[in-house]
Amino acid sequence: MDSIELTAAYVKQVLEGAEGGHDWWHIYRVWQTARTIAAKEQADLLVVELAALLHDIADSKFHAGDEEVGPQRAGEFLKSISVSNSIIHHVQQIIRHMSFKASLGDVDFHSKELEIVQDADRLDAIGAIGIARAFSYGGFKQREFYNPHIAPNLNMSKEEYKNSSAPTINHFYEKLLLLKDKMNTLTGRELAANRHRFLELYLEQFYAEWEGKR
Numbered sequence: 584m585d586s587i588e589l590t591a592a593y594v595k596q597v598l599e600g601a602e603g604g605h606d607w608w609h610i611y612r613v614w615q616t617a618r619t620i621a622a623k624e625q626a627d628l629l630v631v632e633l634a635a636l637l638h639d640i641a642d643s644k645f646h647a648g649d650e651e652v653g654p655q656r657a658g659e660f661l662k663s664i665s666v667s668n669s670i671i672h673h674v675q676q677i678i679r680h681m682s683f684k685a686s687l688g689d690v691d692f693h694s695k696e697l698e699i700v701q702d703a704d705r706l707d708a709i710g711a712i713g714i715a716r717a718f719s720y721g722g723f724k725q726r727e728f729y730n731p732h733i734a735p736n737l738n739m740s741k742e743e744y745k746n747s748s749a750p751t752i753n754h755f756y757e758k759l760l761l762l763k764d765k766m767n768t769l770t771g772r773e774l775a776a777n778r779h780r781f782l783e784l785y786l787e788q789f790y791a792e793w794e795g796k797r
């Protein structure tokens with residue numbers, strides 16, 4: 584097995600029983616999307632694939648906010664399969680910077696490979712898959728999926744957002760429809776445009792059906 588196959592097998596095993604939004608299949612989709620983007624951009628494909636595979640192995644939400652658990656574990660694993668130090672370091676930097684906070688490490692870190700994996704991760708929150716993830720999350724939190732009397736709130740603080748029990752459709756306006764403008768790469772933007780159109784089409788059909796039209 585090559586280092587990609589070994590890493591995929593490792594991640595699959597680590598994520599055994601993980602919650603739906605960040606299970607192995609989320610990693611699988613981000614990995615494939617990252618490959619699609621990398622094929623059209625100038626980037627080190629090995630770094631892109633390893634970072635995509637390892638980006639969610641230790642969600643800091645479940646490790647008392649310790650943002651270093653993920654990069655640390657990824658580094659130990661990659662060392663155990665004899666990946667070179669420079670690649671390990673780059674993959675660790677990407678994992679650190681994937682979270683929105685990116686409060687640790689070199690805040691000025693940028694690389695094409697980071698841009699690609701970040702785009703792929705965000706793309707998994709829009710389009711048909713994004714819709715499935717949003718309703719799956721909303722169901723888990725026992726939220727209404729829609730309530731015409733509760734308007735989306737575009738000015739929530741992080742804290743309010745986390746504690747909000749707003750209907751799932753609101754999440755489309757508060758986050759999902761904003762993601763297409765956060766893409767880093769040209770190829771990511773193209774994929775996002777398609778997935779964004781699908782969200783809009785979905786919402787149009789949703790409201791029509793809600794009122795018994797169509």
Ligand code: ADP
Pocket residue numbers: 604704707708713716717718720721750751754
């Ligand atoms: P990330 O791993 O990108 O930080 P989150 O953990 O915030 O993402 O969310 C994982 C998935 O759950 C995403 O698809 C996201 O759209 C969805 N999600 C997060 N918050 C909500 C919400 N309030 N309502 C519906 N879906 C949500």
Ligand code: NI
Pocket residue numbers: 605609613638639704
């Ligand atoms: Ni992710």
